Structure formats: structure tokens, C-alpha cells
Amino acid sequence: MITQEDHTTYPLGDGIGFVNLVTTMGDDLTTVNSARVSYGGMSEELTERDEKLIKYLAENKHTSPFRHAFMTFQVKAPEFVARQWYKHIVGASFTAPGDAISHGWNEISGRYVEYEPQFYTPKVLREQAESSKQASKESNTGLMRTAGTLLYCYTKESYNQYQKLLDMGVAKEQARMVLPFNTYTEFYWTASLQAVAHFCALRDHEHAQHEIREYAKALDEYASETFPVSFQYLKENL
Amino acid sequence: MITQEDHTTYPLGDGIGFVNLVTTMGDDLTTVNSARVSYGGMSEELTERDEKLIKYLAENKHTSPFRHAFMTFQVKAPEFVARQWYKHIVGASFTAPGDAISHGWNEISGRYVEYEPQFYTPKVLREQAESSKQASKESNTGLMRTAGTLLYCYTKESYNQYQKLLDMGVAKEQARMVLPFNTYTEFYWTASLQAVAHFCALRDHEHAQHEIREYAKALDEYASETFPVSFQYLKENL
């Protein structure tokens, strides 16, 4: 799982990204009890009958009981991952309805902050798949390792260009136009359990880009731990 | 404050409505830390400087940091209050933008449940104000006490009509057409701190109907206790 590591201050290098679970609200009982508001009989502990109710709700698309549970994540991700993330939220191509609801989003701003940019530079790149324009394949060839080295060099060069423009007195907000899409950004994301399940189902998927899948897997682990029953049935029935 | 009381099983009577705080996510630090995601320096304890930041955010309408804190309420309210509540959410007349976000809503359904209806029947009604079509005024006159008694009788009559139709074999979903707007309903409501502040600001207001103000006051007490700084500044700057 991606976890928070001590960050080196050096602006280039791998293993910088992370997902942290900041906090959660509710558990599997939340689903049960909000669905049962009608009956007055609140559960104190999750019974087998409760699990069946959760299964029934998910299978029959009675999803509103899953919107009383929330999770907040702190995420550090390369820009090209972050943009797939919020395009997901705002309504990009692979988006189902409803995932614009119940979101908080706060992100670092390159305009304000005197932060040293950091970059995502994997040592080996992936090859283009012939089968599909959007697919890639792992292949630890010499060529792909060279490509990784080039990425590192190119990124370093971009960083130097950025510094050069700053040194000339160019406004920060304009100088950063030369930074590449593998620059890291950092954000807080709050979402309902349903929104998290939707994100994981669509982003931890063979059609999704490798990098965002890693983040989706991390979210999945966190959600499965806190909401083992609800999260499982939600994902299976999206 | 309105609190949950032991309910009498008798279907008529006052003091049945309640607001319960089921759970919350976050505290005043949530606002601070989500706003400070850019700086890396998370606060562990709320300092004076943090309070100033919260004030600054609210005053300058930087409201996104207030959308990482959530509250879930269980509410029992007469139908005419509940409908003002969700019209508020969906976008009724006194609604500002954004309050459709971050809501979970689950409500008892008169179609499914074999529940005994309960009713809101205050002993004294309020007089129509001359000043405005929408205003009312307290006036503990004999006439308004008589009106209260009439409301009680009328409600009882409606309940008997409802039972009569059920006894004839009329479908539950149709029999309940004769129930009056003071019938109680019950729901779960999950909302961001910002949405709660917005609700309180508009519904604990002299233009709001007396009954919904009581509920808004209860929400206000709960929110003020959990998020004393954030909630105060949010309300002042809506």
C-alpha cells in the first residue's frame, strides 16, 4: 500500500506520493441504522440479518443509506493523476451519476505557496500496447529503462527552467507553466462511502491508468477495513 | 433544546418531535488542517492563530475547508416542517446555492411501515399577523386556546378516517391521503458543517415559521458544541 514516507527534500525522486486516511464517519451499522430509521429498532452490533439488509440495499440500488458514511483522505499525487481524479468527480467520461455529491476538496496552490516542486519519475517506463491507444504494458527492457532515465533528465531540466524564470523575476503563477504533468500536488478529499466505492470500482480497473490504480487500491484497503460489509457489496453492485 | 423523550404510544399529543445528534466527523482543527494542506504544518491543537485563519476563511468566502466536517442527525418532525426542510435542500425560495451538496437523507415511508401515525397538536395556536401574510404572532387568548382544542379534535377525526379506510380494505398508500400535515415523520440527515450553518442561518430566522425555528435552534446547539469556532464564523458570514 502507498503510505506516507519521510519526504526527501530533493525535488526529484520516486516514492513521494501517498494516501493518508485522515478520518472517517460511521461504520457498517450506519448503513443499517439509516436504512432502518423507519422501524425504530436500531442495531447496536452487526448481526447476520444486518448483513443481509446491506446486501439487499446494494443489490437493489437503494444507495441512500450508504451516503451517511464519510471518509477524508490526504493525498499526494502527480498532477496527471490528480486531474483524472477531479475529472472523475466533476463528470468525466467514465463517471457515473452522483459522484459529484458529498465531496470536499482542498488542494495546494502553486500560485501561493513557496514550495519546492517534487516530481514522479519512475525508473522504468511502460510500453505502448498495440491492442489499444489507451493501453500500456509493463516491459523491463533496456529501452524502457533508458526512457525512465530520460524522464528523469527532462524533468530536472524543466525544474531548472522553472528556477531560471523565477530568477529572472517572472511571476510564480506564470513560471510554473513550464512544469511538467508529473509534478506532485497534494489535496484533502472528503467523500461519502458510495463515492469512494464508485471511485475504486472505476479507477482500480484494467482500463484505468496504472498510476491512478495504485491510489484506488490504497483507498480500497482503507475503506475495506472501516466498512468491510458495506464497501464490499457497494463495489459488487455498482 | 428539543431532545428525544420517551414516546407515548398514544397517537396524539405534543412533545413527540426530537432532534438527535447521531455522529459527527471532524472538529475545528479539520477546517484549519484542510485549509493548510498546502503548508504541511498540521495543527494538533487549536491556537489563536488557527482561530484567525478560520475567521479569515469565513469572511472571505473560502468555504471549501468547511466541507470536510460532517454531522448526522436523526429527526422526528411534523410533515409541514419536514417539507420545508427538504425544499430547503432541493432549492426552495430562501435557499442559497450549495446546500444540495453533501447530504444524505433517509426517511420513514408511510407506504411500507405499519407505524401508528403520531401528530403535532400544540395546545395554543398562533394568530395571523396583520403586517404580513406570512407572519404569525403568539397570543395566549381564549380563542387561540379553543383553536388548539379544535386542532386536536380535527386531527383525531382525520386519524379515525384513516383507520376507517384501512378497515374497509383501502390500500395503505391511498388511505394515508386523509392524514393531515401535522402528522409526524422521521428521518436521518447527514450534512456538511457548511450546509448545517446555512440551514440554521436561514431557518432560525424571524421570517421562518416558528416550528422549524425550534429544530434549527437544536441543530445550532449541537453544531456550536462540536465546532465552536468554525460554526460561529460560518453563520456570521453567510
Next chain:
Amino acid sequence: MITQEDHTTYPLGDGIGFVNLVTTMGDDLTTVNSARVSYGGMSEELTERDEKLIKYLAENKHTSPFRHAFMTFQVKAPEFVARQWYKHIVGASFTAPGDAISHGWNEISGRYVEYEPQFYTPKVLREQAESSKQASKESNTGLMRTAGTLLYCYTKESYNQYQKLLDMGVAKEQARMVLPFNTYTEFYWTASLQAVAHFCALRDHEHAQHEIREYAKALDEYASETFPVSFQYLKENL
């Protein structure tokens, strides 16, 4: 189809409810062209290839292209239908994610308006089904016709009680507590094509109450006329 008829001024009587299509934005090409923003090749006329694209989008849950088309309806419906409507929107039990998005809602307010209440009073009521608490069945028996007559009388009685309280000087906002759930209300509803499809799929359904199905059918006719291809595929793939 339910259409707008001349309203009798008499406060009781059937055939008062209606759905009017106020306006729309977009057509089937909107779906195609917003999905094709990537390619630059905008269609001017809907081709067979465009239809296949729409089918593909709907089947693969690429729903965002369906959120650029909008419809505005003016609706007059009994209160118990209206409340199922906005509980649908806010997120009630049979609600799938996303239908809180893209809605405008404006409703007549009983607190402000000096309107004469009108009521939904079908001549024959429906019987309770044995199979399920929530089901009803048509049965034009003498008993159900009697029940219809009773509903009419009860409703008239409630209306007289309402007038009585007003005559005593009770505030309008409180007097209306005695009005029954078959009182008509009127509202403007603006929703994306996706939200309309979702409403129709869930509300024109055998599990839905007969009365709201009538409204869903009317919406369906309007939507099918304006967006024949997109609406069809959306409904089939919800």
C-alpha cells in the same frame, strides 16, 4: 397523458394535476457532440454512427455526455406525490446516486399565497394487496367506490376545518396543518436528461405508487419526443 386542463375553481375534484414541458436544452446531438469534444468533428445531423455512439456511452455508463441536456417542467401534483418526488431527489430509499445534481426546484408556498387549496379525490380507491404491504390493486367494487365517496367527504371536511381556523384568526401557516396529503401543490422542476431518465426508470415502475407513475409516464413522453435516442438508451442502461 396528463395535460393541463382548465382548472375548475371548485377546490375539490379530479383532473387538476398536470405536467407541462416549459422548455428544453439540447437534443440527441448534444450527447454526441459533448462526447466528441475530443475529436473536433461535430455532427450537424444524427447519423447511424452517432446512434451507435450514444448506445455505447449508455451501455458503458459514460453518462457525463447526457448531463448537457436539460428539461424544465411545471407540475401540479398532490402533496403525497410531490413528497415522493423530492425525496427521490434528496436521496430517499429507492434513489440511485447523482440525482441530486442538476436540479432547479421552485414550489408554491402555502405560507405566502392566498390560494384556494385544491384536492386529489379519485372516485374509486384501490384495495390493499395481500402480497405486499406496499402494493395496491385496482378493484372497482362497490366498497372501493364508497371509499372514494368517503375520501371526497373527508377532504371537504378538512377544507371546512381549515376555513374555520382561518375565520377564527389562526395564522395561515398553522391553519394549514389540518389540510390532508391529497392537497395539490405546484412546482417548477429543472433536471438533466440523465436525472429525468433516472426518475422515470424508478417511478414508472410496478413498485412505485400508481399516482406518481402517471406523472413519470408524462415525463417519459416528453423526454422521448425531444431526445428519442439518448433517452431510450439511458433508460435501458440505468
Next chain:
Amino acid sequence: MITQEDHTTYPLGDGIGFVNLVTTMGDDLTTVNSARVSYGGMSEELTERDEKLIKYLAENKHTSPFRHAFMTFQVKAPEFVARQWYKHIVGASFTAPGDAISHGWNEISGRYVEYEPQFYTPKVLREQAESSKQASKESNTGLMRTAGTLLYCYTKESYNQYQKLLDMGVAKEQARMVLPFNTYTEFYWTASLQAVAHFCALRDHEHAQHEIREYAKALDEYASETFPVSFQYLKENL
């Protein structure tokens, strides 16, 4: 105003960005008539009394009548502008509540499309302001013209690096990591009149970055033309 120009196919160069108004729904009467649903008296033509109503609604934050009017834009903007745009929508720092509602968003995807990237390369860059980390100032000095030339060269270099990686067989989705933030993207955006007003008020503002202000001004012109009264009062009362 920014308008759609014939695009040169050359991947570098200014004047590539544009805003196009694709379609709209409603006009100033929409606001009036949805607010007046209560009264039955629909206006056919905008009267002085109608204008006063619009003013009253905006001043008193009765914003729901403004959510029945919609606009769809086709936008081509540099990545760093687009990301400020959707961070605005999802809930970034300068975001007020509610602007996540009523949005459709469809964007070109660099993973799928065989498009030639294009870039935003102004001839003169802006200087960093001393007053504030986030501010910049126009200054047509030799130094800032040199900076513009450097930006052009750096961008061209990044483009060549991108081609180099593609030629080596690196997957498209990874090769584009070296593209800079001034790469153009293109999207469809559908938003309610209220959301457009909110965007314009916050983005055509001295605190906003020069580039996004240009886009906000274009939206403003379009909205002012279609909804002259409603848009004016909305902006003045946000």
C-alpha cells in the same frame, strides 16, 4: 472577447484558446416565471415590475429561480487554467457553496486521442509583484520579452521530448508526463446561470490569475447578452 479562430496546426503559438457559447436554456423571464409559479400569472414579456422582482430575489438570496436557466460552453484553455476551473467546481479555496451543482463536464483525454498538443506561449511574461506572493504585474521590459522567448523554447523542447519518448515506444499515457502546464486542453461545460455568475464574480477579479480572467470575461459577455437583467443582479449580490 476570446473567440474561436482558425487554428494553425503548428503546435506552438498564441491565440489558440477560445470560448464558444454552444447553447442556452431560458432567458430573464425564466427567473420571473419560476419564482411566480405560486401565483399562476406568467409573464410573456419582461416588465419593469418583473425587473424589480429579479432585483429583489437576488438581493435577498432567493437564488433558486436562477437555477432554471442554463448555458453550455465549449472551451479551449491551457491546462493550468482548466485546473483552476475544475478546482473551482469541485471546491477549491475561492469557492463558495453550491457551484458543484448543475454542471456537465466533458473533456478531451490525452490518453485516448491522437491529437497534436498545442501550447499557450505569450510573447511577454509578467513580473512577480513584490506586494504579494500571488500577484503579478504587466511590464513590457526586455527581460520579460526574453522570458517569453524562453518559454517558447522550453515548450518546444518539452514537445520534442514528448515525441522522442513516443518514438521510443513509450505508452502515450506516460509520455505525456513531460508535457508542461501550458498545454492546451478542451472541454464542454454546462452550468446554471447562478454557477456562471459565481464563476465570473470570483474569476474576473483582481485576485484571479490574468489568464483565467480572460475566460471569465468571455463568459460574462455571453451571459450578459442572454440574461441581461438576471445576470447583472446575480453578480452584484453574490
